[in-house]
Structures are given as structure tokens and as C-alpha cells.
Amino acid sequence: MIRINLLPHRAEKRKAQQVQFIAFSVISVILGAVIVGFVHVAIMTQIDYQERRNAYLKKEIVVLDKQIDEIKKLREQTKSLLARKTVVENLQSTRADVVHLMDQMLRILPDGVYLKSLKQAGNKISLVGYAQSNARVSTFMRSIEDSPWLDTPNLVVISATTVGGARLNEFSLTFNLTQQAPASTAVKPTALLAPSGEHLFLASLIGESIL
Helix, strand or coil: CCCCCCHHHHHHHHHHHHHHHHHHHHHHHHHHHHHHHHHHHHHHHHHHHHHHHHHHHHHHHHHHHHHHHHHHHHHHHHHHHHHHHHHHHHHHHHHHHHHHHHHHHHHHCCCCEEEEEEEEECCEEEEEEEECCHHHHHHHHHHHHHCCCEEEEEEEEEEEEEECCEEEEEEEEEEEECCCCCCCCECCCEEEECCCCCCEEEECCECCCCC
16 A cells, blocks of 8 residues: 655645745735825825915915005094094084074174073074063064074073163073084183173184184
């Protein structure tokens, strides 16, 4: 009977399997390293791109911030110019209102009526004066009603008093300028007294000084 020794064949097969396993392992390691390297390069490329993008955005933000600051300055300058324009227009309007008011007072003030003070707040005029009689006050109020620049006279109070030894009626009334005037603060009145004593006119110039 012939006997065949299979041990060398099995050893060779086992050795071939080991070599194959080692080869597969090396290939797997190399392939894994290549994949890891590729992923790493891709990630680093993405990070670099994002960093460059962030740097660009920061530069653009700085530019936009400067532009926003310039726009704010321009808006502030515009507001300042508009405010100055409004002040000039108000001064011109106030000057015109004062001219019309004083002109109308000189035109419609009847004999026997003397003004003590005249104050303006917006388009409302407050007046205090003296009259020789109640009828003179009524005449004055009708003149205000008929004036093209004045309207809505309203008698607040009237009472008897003595001024310089003369018995007079002190009265207070309000009326409106027909043209809207800006609000202002009254200046203390300045007295103008005629030597004959026929007219006592204490005029209150209204608002800020008009250049």
C-alpha cells in the first residue's frame, strides 16, 4: 500500500494563506491611509476655503461699517440742515406775524383804549389793556373781528381801576392770528407813553430776536 505524506502540502498551503493575509492587510492599511489622507486633504481644503471666505466677509463688513457711519453722518447733517431751515422759516414767519400784528394794532386800536401788554403763544394773542368805557372795549373787539389778520376775540375779564388818577376799565382778552404762527415766548413789555397821555401802548415783542 502506497502512503502519501500530505504534511508539506498543507504547510505550503498554510504559508500561502499567511502571505495572502499579510498582503490583504498591507493593501487595506495602504488603502485606509490613502482614504484618510484624501479626507484630511478635503477637510483642510474646505477649512482653508472657509477661512478665506471669512476673511473676505470681515473685510466687506469693515467696508460696510464705514459706509454705514458715513450714511449716519450724512443723515445727521441732513437733520441739522433741516432743523436750521425750519428755524429760519419759523423766524421769517414770526417776523411776518409780528409785523402784521403790530400793524393791525395800530390800525384798529380805537381812541380811549390803551394797551398794557401783548403776548403771543403760537397763533393765540393775549392782551391786557385799559379802556375809558366798556363800549370802547366792544368797539375794539368788533375791529378785531373785522381785521383780515385777526379773529375770534374773547373777553376774559374787565374791571374798574385807577391809573394816574384817571378812572379806567382794565380788561383782558384773547384773539387769534388768522395765519398760523410758531409757538414762542413773550419778551417783557417796553412802555411807550405819549406826553399827552392819550395813548398808552405797552408792546410785547414776541419770540426770539429777529435778525
